[in-house]
Every structure is written in C-alpha cells, then in structure tokens.
Amino acid sequence: MNFSSKLLENAVAEFARLPGVGQKTALRLVLHLLNQNKQEVEQFSHAITKLRNEIQFCTRCHNISDTSICEICSSHKRDASVICVVEDTRDVMAIENTSQFNGLYHVLGGLISPMDGIGPSDLQVDSLVERLKDGEVREVIFALSATMEGDTTIFYLHKKLKHFNINISTIARGIAFGGELEYVDEITLGRSIVTRVPYENSLTK
Amino acid sequence: MNFSSKLLENAVAEFARLPGVGQKTALRLVLHLLNQNKQEVEQFSHAITKLRNEIQFCTRCHNISDTSICEICSSHKRDASVICVVEDTRDVMAIENTSQFNGLYHVLGGLISPMDGIGPSDLQVDSLVERLKDGEVREVIFALSATMEGDTTIFYLHKKLKHFNINISTIARGIAFGGELEYVDEITLGRSIVTRVPYENSLTK
Known part of the structure; x- marks a missing residue:
C-alpha cells in the first residue's frame, strides 16, 4: 500500500x-x-x-489481577479443595460464565508445545505442585483444549501429580449440546460411545 | 463478561x-x-x-499528509488539469494502486447522507469550487461509491460545477472483471447493456 x-x-x-x-x-x-x-x-x-x-498476576493462581491475590483466590465462598487447571485467563472467564464451578483455578499461562518452543519450564507447573503439598486439595480438574498440545500438557502434569493422594480428572469430551450426530467427527463420536454416562447423570440440572 | x-x-x-x-x-x-x-x-x-x-491534511486536496501540501499535489509529474473527486484517503490509495490515473485528487471527507446527519457543509465542497475558478482544470472525475449516498453527492456536486466550462465524468459502472453474468444483479447488468462500449475501447491496455 x-x-x-x-x-x-x-x-x-x-x-x-x-x-x-x-x-x-x-x-x-x-x-x-x-x-x-x-x-x-x-x-x-x-x-x-x-x-x-500496571498489570499484576495473582501470586497463587497466576490469573490476571489488580491485586497480588485475586478475587477468586481470596474469596471465602470458594471451595479451596478443588483446583481447575486452565491455559489462560480467557478459560477462567469462560468457566466462570457457566456458574458450574465453585473451586479455585490454576492458570498455566500456555500449553506444552515443542513446535512453538514452549516447554514445561515456561508454564506455572512448579507452583501447582507447591499448592498440592499442604494436603488441602482433594481434586485437580484439567480443563485444557482438546488438542495435541492440551493432551501433551495433561499427560505431563498427570505424571507430576499422580503421587499426591488426590483425584485427577479432565472435563468431559463428547458431542456438544445441540450438535447433530451426522456432523460429529468420528473420533469424538467413537469416544463418546466408549465414555457413555448413565442417563440420569446426563440430565442438565 | x-x-x-x-x-x-x-x-x-x-x-x-x-x-x-x-x-x-x-x-x-x-x-x-x-x-x-x-x-x-x-x-x-x-x-x-x-x-x-500531528496529522495534517493537504490544504489543496484535503488528503492525509505529513506536510501542508501533499506529495501528489506538489508533484510536477501529475496532470493538474484533471481532478478526481473521492470520498476519503482509502479511495486515493485504491486509485493510486491501479496506476491508471495521473491527475490530482480532491478528498471530500465523506458523502452526503441525511440519515447520518452529513450535509454538503460537512464536506470539502467550497474548496473544490475554488480550485476550478482559475480555469486550469479541464475535467472533474467523480470516483464515488455506487450507493445512494454516492449518487446523491454526485447529483449535488454536478449542479454546483456544471456552469464551469469543464468535462464532468463518473467512473464506469458495469460488471467486474472476472464476474460471472448469472450472478450480476439486474440493475448493474441492465445499465451495462445501455452503457455498452465499442469493443476496441473495452480492451485493457
């Protein structure tokens, strides 16, 4: 131009x-x-x-914050025994919007991606391990993207965390609400049959 | 959010x-x-x-410029007897990219649009009339969008300029190069038949 x-x-x-x-x-x-x-x-x-x-990051969960401990981490209404591990602050906002989660978060700041030169040391992994050491946390939920990078990161973190006495889970994968069966890719459809849930559990509350 | x-x-x-x-x-x-x-x-x-x-506008053609007279207006290689009237600086850039025009420009700064409260007094109309007074200009080309606002503006300007002894023209309207006939709207197609050009003139040089 x-x-x-x-x-x-x-x-x-x-x-x-x-x-x-x-x-x-x-x-x-x-x-x-x-x-x-x-x-x-x-x-x-x-x-x-x-x-x-002037931006700060919460020293506990590493989410973007105006204070050194973010609102979610400092709230007494949140369940401190559950930590949801996410990639970045957008995922925190997306999950908060669902109103279905009342625990704390841990923002990794990225996903392991050798192609982009991002390794575990670039992510907030050590501080996650640290948060589990006092034994208060009962469950860690991985809410990462269903991509190669997300899966690699979950695999790595699972190895790091499995010796703690906690439940480790990932968010469910399957067909989306409103999704038409004929347009769903075969991997998702296949997995959604293997990981089927009892009908009563599938009802939204 | x-x-x-x-x-x-x-x-x-x-x-x-x-x-x-x-x-x-x-x-x-x-x-x-x-x-x-x-x-x-x-x-x-x-x-x-x-x-x-720090932005300035050329005092002659009102195009965005770093100096009080823009590069195009101050160039000796340009044909000062032809003025192309356009809406804004993007149109100047678009026409310059074609390398088919060697005259000067006049940037109106908008189009007459009663719905948006833009009247002739909001546009650089008086200075256009002023530029024609010394009799050096031979032709004014209207290169405005083929919309209601563009047509209204051309109609208004034509009335203002017709008493000058100059040629007044508008850029050609018709089907675009590469356009398939069956997808062209009927008004454009109809007008392109009425305003057909001799075959020799239609060849791109």
Whole structure:
C-alpha cells in the first residue's frame, strides 16, 4: 500500500501486527481513530499502556489481577479443595460464565508445545505442585483444549501429580449440546460411545 | 463478561469501541498486547497518539499528509488539469494502486447522507469550487461509491460545477472483471447493456 503519510503508515503497521488484523482492517481502524477527538484517542492508548505497565498476576493462581491475590483466590465462598487447571485467563472467564464451578483455578499461562518452543519450564507447573503439598486439595480438574498440545500438557502434569493422594480428572469430551450426530467427527463420536454416562447423570440440572 | 481485573476490562472496552471489533476479539487483542514487552506496547500506543496529534491534511486536496501540501499535489509529474473527486484517503490509495490515473485528487471527507446527519457543509465542497475558478482544470472525475449516498453527492456536486466550462465524468459502472453474468444483479447488468462500449475501447491496455 502507498500511504500519503508516514504517521499513518506507522500507525497502520502497528495495528497490522495484532493477530488477525491485516493491512486493510488496520487502515480502517486507524482512520476510525483519526475521526475521534484527541481526548478519546488519548484515552484509548492510555488504557493500553496502563494495562501493560500496571498489570499484576495473582501470586497463587497466576490469573490476571489488580491485586497480588485475586478475587477468586481470596474469596471465602470458594471451595479451596478443588483446583481447575486452565491455559489462560480467557478459560477462567469462560468457566466462570457457566456458574458450574465453585473451586479455585490454576492458570498455566500456555500449553506444552515443542513446535512453538514452549516447554514445561515456561508454564506455572512448579507452583501447582507447591499448592498440592499442604494436603488441602482433594481434586485437580484439567480443563485444557482438546488438542495435541492440551493432551501433551495433561499427560505431563498427570505424571507430576499422580503421587499426591488426590483425584485427577479432565472435563468431559463428547458431542456438544445441540450438535447433530451426522456432523460429529468420528473420533469424538467413537469416544463418546466408549465414555457413555448413565442417563440420569446426563440430565442438565 | 466477568473480568478478573479492572485494567483489563478498561482496555478491552476501549478496543471493543473500534468498528467491527466485538468483546471477544477485543480480549484476544488485549491479551496479545499483554504478552508483548513493555517497549513494544509503548510503541503501539505512541504511534496512535502521535498520528492523532500531528496529522495534517493537504490544504489543496484535503488528503492525509505529513506536510501542508501533499506529495501528489506538489508533484510536477501529475496532470493538474484533471481532478478526481473521492470520498476519503482509502479511495486515493485504491486509485493510486491501479496506476491508471495521473491527475490530482480532491478528498471530500465523506458523502452526503441525511440519515447520518452529513450535509454538503460537512464536506470539502467550497474548496473544490475554488480550485476550478482559475480555469486550469479541464475535467472533474467523480470516483464515488455506487450507493445512494454516492449518487446523491454526485447529483449535488454536478449542479454546483456544471456552469464551469469543464468535462464532468463518473467512473464506469458495469460488471467486474472476472464476474460471472448469472450472478450480476439486474440493475448493474441492465445499465451495462445501455452503457455498452465499442469493443476496441473495452480492451485493457
């Protein structure tokens, strides 16, 4: 693209580095900001730098937080004997939205992925092991993506955690609610037959 | 969405105000920035505020520019007797990319749209009339979108400009190159028959 202004070109280049944003979308976003008044644009960029400079991570569960211990970890209403292990803060938000889980979380900060050069030492694994040592935790639930990376991570963590006297579980895999059988892939369908559940347990409450 | 951090929520809200960016996309973009180092994020927000605070518009054609007269207007290689009227800077870029036009531009800064409360006084109309007064301009080409707003704007401008001794033209409308006839809408197809061109003129050079 030929830009009529270097300033415009720089701003578009910065936007185009965001994931899923191409040159054309970046230009559209930048021209939108250019139509806003200066104060609003200032507010936009301030929110971003402030976030990056002042963000904290909960020292227990490593979720994004404004305080050193996050709201969930410091809440007395949560069941501290169950820890749900997730990849990142989006998964915490997704599970919180279901209102079906009342335990604590542990945010790994990624998944083991040799292709991307991410090994166990890049994740919050040691602190998870540490949290299990005082014997208060009864169950660890793995809520990781059903991908190669997710499975590898579960396999690794399971080996690390199995000598503790705790239940280790993973979230159920199967066909989604509203899913039509003929469109489900064969691996999912096959596994959903093998791991079938008694009818009474399958009813949503 | 339940955010675990107010800072995160603010940043996501700012991103979600951009056109075509919803809450989920905003969150993805913000988490991406959070993974960058501080310097890169600083650079990102600096590029935006710098653009908004220092941007200039060419005093002749009103295109975005770093100088008071833009590169195109100040170039001696351009044909100053032809002015192409466009909506915004994106259209200038699109036409420049074709390499088929060597005249100057006039950026209106929008289209007449009563529904959005945009009237002729919000556009750079007077300065266009002013540019025609010295008699150097021979032709004005309207390169506006083929929408209701574009047509209304052309109709208005035509009335304003017709007493000048100049040719007034609009870019051709018809079926696109590579377009299959059966998928073309009937208005476009009908007009493309009425405004048919001699075969020799239709060949791309």
